[in-house]
Amino acid sequence: MTETKQAEVENQIVADIERLDTGEELLQIEEAARRTGLTSRTLRYYEERGLVVPARRGDSNYRLYSGADIERIERIKQLKDLLAFSLDEIGELLEVEEQRVSLKQAFKLETDRAIKSQQLRQAILLTHRELSLIDDKLHRLEKLKQDALARIARHQHRLTELEA
Amino acid sequence: MTETKQAEVENQIVADIERLDTGEELLQIEEAARRTGLTSRTLRYYEERGLVVPARRGDSNYRLYSGADIERIERIKQLKDLLAFSLDEIGELLEVEEQRVSLKQAFKLETDRAIKSQQLRQAILLTHRELSLIDDKLHRLEKLKQDALARIARHQHRLTELEA
DNA sequence: CATAACCTTGACGTTTACGTTATAGTTAGG
DNA sequence: CCTAACTATAACGTAAACGTCAAGGTTATG
Numbered sequence: 001m002t003e004t005k006q007a008e009v010e011n012q013i014v015a016d017i018e019r020l021d022t023g024e025e026l027l028q029i030e031e032a033a034r035r036t037g038l039t040s041r042t043l044r045y046y047e048e049r050g051l052v053v054p055a056r057r058g059d060s061n062y063r064l065y066s067g068a069d070i071e072r073i074e075r076i077k078q079l080k081d082l083l084a085f086s087l088d089e090i091g092e093l094l095e096v097e098e099q100r101v102s103l104k105q106a107f108k109l110e111t112d113r114a115i116k117s118q119q120l121r122q123a124i125l126l127t128h129r130e131l132s133l134i135d136d137k138l139h140r141l142e143k144l145k146q147d148a149l150a151r152i153a154r155h156q157h158r159l160t161e162l163e164a
Numbered sequence: 165m166t167e168t169k170q171a172e173v174e175n176q177i178v179a180d181i182e183r184l185d186t187g188e189e190l191l192q193i194e195e196a197a198r199r200t201g202l203t204s205r206t207l208r209y210y211e212e213r214g215l216v217v218p219a220r221r222g223d224s225n226y227r228l229y230s231g232a233d234i235e236r237i238e239r240i241k242q243l244k245d246l247l248a249f250s251l252d253e254i255g256e257l258l259e260v261e262e263q264r265v266s267l268k269q270a271f272k273l274e275t276d277r278a279i280k281s282q283q284l285r286q287a288i289l290l291t292h293r294e295l296s297l298i299d300d301k302l303h304r305l306e307k308l309k310q311d312a313l314a315r316i317a318r319h320q321h322r323l324t325e326l327e328a
Numbered sequence: 329c330a331t332a333a334c335c336t337t338g339a340c341g342t343t344t345a346c347g348t349t350a351t352a353g354t355t356a357g358g
Numbered sequence: 359c360c361t362a363a364c365t366a367t368a369a370c371g372t373a374a375a376c377g378t379c380a381a382g383g384t385t386a387t388g
Binding site: 039041042045049059060061062086087088 | 344345346347348353354355
């Protein structure tokens with residue numbers, strides 16, 4: 001059986017996958033990087049910055065990323081690329097999101113109706129703050145678009161005028 | 165007459181303003197920086213990168229920025245902040261815009277109807293390319309917003325459920 | 329005409345966000 | 359068990375986008 005280098009690599013990738021007690025698949029750094037479109041160096045850097053600490057380390061001390069970790073990395077990409085935020089700003093925003101998550105946890109355990117309501121209201125507030133950040137940029141982008149559209153319309157008008 | 169330091173500065177600012185043959189006001193670098201919300205260093209850096217070369221230099225070799233220069237600087241800010249473009253990318257985009265402008269000039273001088281039409285079509289094409297860049301980011305931002313909105317809706321739903 | 333407050337061109341420093349290289353441990357396949 | 363291909367940390371390098379002096383010229387004002 002002459003296994004190609006390609007096939008070997010694929011085997012390696014399959015071997016990359018471990019599992020948590022929960023049965024969730026865990027990825028080694030290179031595979032996590034591949035799935036998120038980043039590099040392993042970048043993932044280590046994000047960890048150094050405290051942005052994404054992988055779910056756990058295997059016996060070999062290898063980093064093992066969970067599905068939640070991958071989602072978080074994707075989120076960082078979004079915020080960085082789309083909102084032009086620095087990693088510092090992203091960190092703050094993710095902290096807010098985490099507050100929301102832990103708030104969700106507390107919510108589950110809570111039995112007091114009044115407190116649960118209060119927690120939900122708090123979660124809504126946090127998300128609104130996030131939303132306003134996005135909305136702000138959205139509006140300004142929208143204006144940029146309108147400018148471009150206006151230019152096109154002007155040209156178009158002259159064109160029809162010319163060809164009348 | 166005990167002129168305050170404040171007043172002196174204001175005098176200086178007024179003195180900053182020179183005029184082109186056209187009668188357009190020209191600003192020295194600090195005032196140009198103040199108006200655009202940047203620093204003089206940044207403006208010099210932009211010139212170094214070839215992004216904004218001031219309209220002219222005075223006899224004193226001072227940089228003098230025209231209204232068009234100021235607009236261009238504002239444009240750079242927009243593209244950098246809103247689209248998260250690097251100065252390189254902005255340079256390319258501004259080049260495209262300049263093509264559009266010079267095209268506009270050529271258009272004015274042109275008498276041949278067919279050529280004028282062609283030029284307009286070209287201008288429209290260029291603007292469309294710009295537009296697609298903006299639109300792309302806009303769509304992805306919109307998705308971010310929907311995610312946030314969905315989260316809010318979920319919370320809101322649970323809240324009404326709870327308080328029913 | 330002195331002085332303050334501009335301006336000039338270097339040139340070196342800094343932060344961010346990684347890339348790259350070196351050295352060494354770990355794991356799967358033949 | 360040897361080798362290839364992963365992994366680890368550490369450390370140095372780098373490009374972008376400026377900040378921050380330093381040394382000197384220019385201009386308005388008292």
